Amino acid sequence: MSQRPMMFRARRILRGAIGAAALLVSAASLAGAQSNLSTQGFGYPPGELSSRAIATGGAVAEIDPWSPVNPSSIAVFATKVLFFQIEPEYRTVTTSKGTDRTTTARYPVVFGAMPVGDRWVMSLGASTLLDRTSSTTFKSLQQFGSDTQTVTTKYDLNGAINDVRLAAATTALSWLRLGVGAHAFTGRNLVTVAQAFRDTTSFAGFQLQRNLGFSGGAVSLGGQINAKYVVAAASVRHGGTMRMSADDTLLATAKVPDHYGVSLAYVGIKNSAIAIRASHENWSAMNGFASAEQAPLCGGGTCSAPPTFHGRDAWDVSVGADMEGPRIGDYGVQLRAGYRNRTLPFDVGTHEVTERSITGGIGTLFAAGHVGVDLGVARATRDASTTASERAWMLSIGLTVRP
């Protein structure tokens, strides 16, 4: 078979995969959700990590080509690659009043990559920056003049801000890989609020919808140095202006959060890596969105200033290992474990939300190496120094196909 038809087929597959990716990363489903600590502000950041990286606590993210963090990491791909990831989360929020359990399905990473020429690899993919999918239902007692009415309010939020990245990487030297990425941040938050009244004779329930759209851009640079026993990788992303609009009305502008991160891995053991990572994201750049119009909170005849979210610059540190395990057939099984400690971007009230995760996972190849499967599991504990605490099991399943 000639090289040219194969290239066309690969491009077709890539185009289809990317089209699907844009849909998939914005899709999330949720059942029976209530309030939580993790989905404050504009949502929860899955971290743009692959299943492999999640299984190591995120420690290998800067050198992991499946994680769309460091553009230089894709230089390792010698063949065309399609990657898709599903990541359900089972969350438990505990308070003195009891426990709420929710399930959220996410599709946080999808991308394709292919070599271009002898020295370059191109990649196009999408990953979830912030997933705001959540649902809150609560009853309240409202007073209208001399009348008091029990009202059930339900908020449904669906959508996310996604990071669509076009990246190019090259192996500049045998020990040096460099990459550059152009990012388009896009997405929407479909906010649905419905209220029902106990008195259905005098009152009529209603449902309102608002579609918040986001657009912005960023560029990223990355590098990776491969020594005999150590791999060091770093990346930086510089954010441009991000816009938030409702329909065709611009509500506010802010900045795409800048990001930088470093991974350092010991690779002296065959097919293994023991890594640490630190990254920083200045989520406060999104605080510009707080200037968007907001209705005041009213109660008891007085109105107070509207509550506003607070984006917090956050560190994400992790340590983990990706070790060669037993062999099954022709391929080995990678065994992974890690620990991660990070601050989530948006406060609960004025309280910082921290997340600590213990992770593990496995990965292997099938179908003569054409298919790779990675499984990751994370047990996360989130705390905000409030009466509520949150725990979650996250299952991450990554599927790699080399056509």
Next chain:
Amino acid sequence: MSSFACSEQLDAGNACLSDPTVCPQGDIALRDTILEAVTADTTVVGLPPIGVEDYMLLANHGDSLDTRVIVRYDTLMQKFSTKSGDSTIARVDSAYVKLLILVPDSAHKRTGPFTINVYDVDTSATLDTVSSAISSLFRPDRFLGSAEFTFQSLTDTLRVPVSDSAVLDKVKNGKPLRLGFQMVGTTGDLLITSTNKWAGTTLTYRASPDTTVSPVTATPLSHTPTDQSFLAGALADYVIVARTASPPVTSSLLSVGGEPSRRVYMRFDLPSSIVDSSTIVRATILLTQAPNQYGAARLDTMSVVPGAVLVSPQVKDIFTALQFMSSAGSFGLSVLRTVPADSGVKEIDIVQLVRTWRGQTTTANPRVVALRSATESQSGAEVDFYSTKAAAAVRPRLRLTYVPRTSFGVP
């Protein structure tokens, strides 16, 4: 005034209830306001129009209410059929009228007897439906028959004998027989079925002594007014009010019900910022009731039915427009139950109707609410409310609770 906060939860999602700050969404602020939004209101008497009632009210409430039922037999057969062929009617025997009634419920069954008198109310007067003219014909020289009943023994059929000679005279001379029914004795009322929905009141008599010959039966029929056949059909049977204690219509009162029945027309003017740009969750007409001190059934509970007027504003005549009221229960409108003798502020919820006004011009969808009695033409009960011409404190108002155009969704 409006109020809302997560902190006011009664029963919430557990986490949200325990710590409102973990509710990741902002709140929806509702606003409550009361407007003098009625720009025009009036009472229209005589709806539904004379003759179109499903039931005809035959009432005897003394000075409070006295109604009479008129049934017209403008064509009487001059021949009858026998086995040997048709014969000319030369004699009339055992003539009676059969009235089908709605048997009163136990709450309206009075004790004591009452009598139904029948009179010849045929007249050559041009205005043959005018109450005063017809009422004057209920006099002894026009008496045709009577029957006594008790409320407790009523069934759905009443038979009242009428004068054989009077019927024969009408038959022989080809004259119309127009009967007027009056109720006397124990106060109370009856609802007699009308030809608009039922068979109506029939006149039956024997034209032959031969019992194998079927009696002759006549059904109501009216030939006048001669130039408006659709009106003539309705006037085959109808009701006139001989006496009523209902106050006359004044500009300061809005009256619903009574006999003759009254409807209310109210036109609203609402700020576009509310009706078009907000989401209305409650709309309530606040009417201050004026106690009805003299009317019939003023201590009975009656239902006031609100409705939309389903006619283009091109129809300027309010009497005509009010004949196109929506049916009871449409637009989610619920009835107001009140007692005519009562007073105070009454509420009529119209939120679903007000929502239909959103984004509509007043020329396409008039912002009008009409009120009628649920027992229109079937009861003398009449409830009165103060109108926009009354003192400021008791004028009609509209209370609106709405969600203003808001910026929800931004955390």
